[in-house]
Amino acid sequence: MSLPRLFLDARPAAENTPVPLGPEAARHLKALRLKPGAALELVLGDQTWTADLAELDRGRALARLVAPLDENREPPIVLQALLPLPALLTLFDELLPPLVELGVTLIQPVVYQRSEFNGPKTAARLERWARLIQSAAEQSHRSRLPELRPPMPFASLLTWETPQKWVAYELATGQLNPTLRREALAFTSGPEGGITDEEFTALTAAGWQPLSLGRSILRAVTAPVALLGAVQFELGRMPAP
DSSP states (O other), X not given: OOOOEEXXXXXXXXXXXXXXXXXXXXXXXXHTTOOTTOEEEEEETTEEEEEEEEEEETTEEEEEEEEEOOOOOSOSSXXXXXXXXXXXXXXXXXXXXXXXXXXXXXXXXXXXXXXXXXXXXXXXHHHHHHHHHHXXXXXXXXXXOOEEOOOEEGGGGGGOOOSEXXXXXXXXXXXXXXXXXXXXXXXXXXXXXXXXXXXXXXXXHTTOEEEOOOSSOOOTTTHHHHHHXXXXXXHHHSOOO
């Protein structure tokens, strides 16, 4: 059984260093019914440590670092998800955990023409989305916490710089799906109602390669997950560098 994992801010770390975990972590560990002496894993910035739970009380927990953990659960390439903001923002909550589990590196919400963007309502959900991302990263034992950025307009996709840029598109284009290379990949797809013809034309002119995810029309929250699952399958077929 895997050990509970918690993400914390970067800090100086050495064996036997005490690390306060904070009230939210304390509540989580109590819900897991852990007792002092239980083993944990802590991610301190870019360092992963094994640790012991030294103290656990209501609203307070303290861990003691034991040894660095030499592992890397991150994908071999950068995976940037430029996700369409849905009209119903709770759908974004549904989308985030599986993408984190599948190794996404960067999460960038995008305001497409059909996104029905509401700035204040979206800004109010960013903190919740950050918590969902952290929870999914801890659950899936990621080695790094994915970055979440504030929403950006569709026009910013047209100047996005990444070696590989893919756009999932529901209409047949007559082109074969692009071949994955061992380089950073950005991918995007449309909101409810899809990408408009004008948006798709602008994306392809800006170097985004279209790809198909099958003959059926996928939900806005299904397409990014299906795409990233296919990417991870292909990464698993590549020989180690």
